[in-house]
Amino acid sequence: MAICTSLTEADVAELEELVRDTADPLRAFNAFYILLARHRRALDGGRFRTLYLRHAGRFSAIPMRAVLESDLALLDPMGPNLPAALRHAVTAVTAYPDNLALVAHHARVLAEYGWSGGETSEDELREALTQVERAVEISPEQARYRAVRAQLAALLDDFDTALASVQRALDLEDSARSGYAVRIVEYHRIRADIVLRRETEQNRRTLRETAERLERSMEERVRRVAEETRAHEQKELTRLRSETLASLGLLAAVIAFIATGTQIAQDLPVREALRLLAGLAGMLTLVFTAFGAIFGVGRPARLVLPGLFGAVLFLFAWATA
Incomplete structure (x- = not known):
């Protein structure tokens, strides 16, 4: 189109x-x-539009009017x-599939559409x-074809090919041709876009x-915490089960002890029966205090007074025997 x-x-x-x-319409x-x-x-x-x-x-x-419509839209x-x-x-390219200029035009518009964020498969x-590569093979001196190839290659994430193609387009441009500065600026813009897209893809x-x-680290941490929690819960359940069984056993023994002591006290004089019951109460208090200390029921400071009280009752019964 040098004639233009x-x-x-x-x-x-x-x-x-x-x-x-x-x-002659044609x-x-x-x-x-x-x-x-x-x-x-x-x-x-x-002027184009007018x-x-x-x-x-x-x-x-x-x-062929379709390509002019395309230019008008641009x-x-x-x-x-x-x-x-x-x-x-x-x-246009469907009507003239062998027209290299139209092939390049379609590819260029498609590339620009893709670069603008449009959906392209x-x-x-x-x-x-x-x-476009076929057009480059047929007309290797056409810098425009190589620039378009650079845009398409970059959209396909082939950045090495894209940068090499746009550099070749810059090398092929003839400074003596009209519009040289405009084309050079456009090629540099294409190269800058490619570099930016490559860096963006690398960062992404x-x-x-x-x-x-x-995500993998968090999943592993959550899994480990879940396992530790399950193990802790199992340990606590086992401990509570053991304490419950021990408590039930102690209560059964205490009940039997109280029942036996009461039966014995019925056959004794009142004073001796009272001493027996006081000693029995002191003994039970000491037993429950020791149970609480062993299984951590309440704070240790709260177990001192019941322990002293039980000891006093037991010693009183022992001393007056």
Whole structure:
């Protein structure tokens, strides 16, 4: 499309006459296309839109019009309308699958759509990358094809290929060609995007691995705490069971002891019976105090007074015997 950038004013006037000529619609469309491509390369969205809207209705039957619709969407004054541009690019490349320029255009719009956050499937990206690589093989001197390949490769996380491709695009650009500065700036922007995406993916991968390690660590810690809790609960249940059995055994012995002592006291004189019961009460108090001390029932300080009281009763009964 070097012709688009080398047109003189006379050439432009002649092309405009051809566009208005209704005798040969295809020739008129070709002239229309060249004029629009000129405005497109100059990034002159205003003239592109004005010229397109003035004549586009006459060429609705020509499939190639879809690529112009795609360009129009990219030059939207409110910012590139990438979904519309991609839709028209698909229509154009479907109609002309062997047109390398359209293949590259579709791949570029798809890549820009993906970079903007649009949903693109891996199959779509790989198919577009395959088509662009074919275009690179056929026209290896086209820097634009390599830049598009860089964008697609980066979307597929092949950052080494992407950076190598965009660097090759920079190397292939001819500084003598019109629009060189614009293209170089765009390629540097693509490279910066690739580097940023690579760093972002690396950080995301690191965060994901860290999160997985923390999750495994927390799961292990929770499992260990759960096992320790179960072991502690089992130990406590065993201890409580033992204490309960011991308490029941002690109560049974105490009840038998009281019953026996009471029966004996019935056959004794009152004073001796009272001494026997006092000694029995002291003995029981000492037994329960010792039981509480052994099994940790209450604080030790609270067991001192009952122990003294039991000892006094027992010694009183013993001393007066």
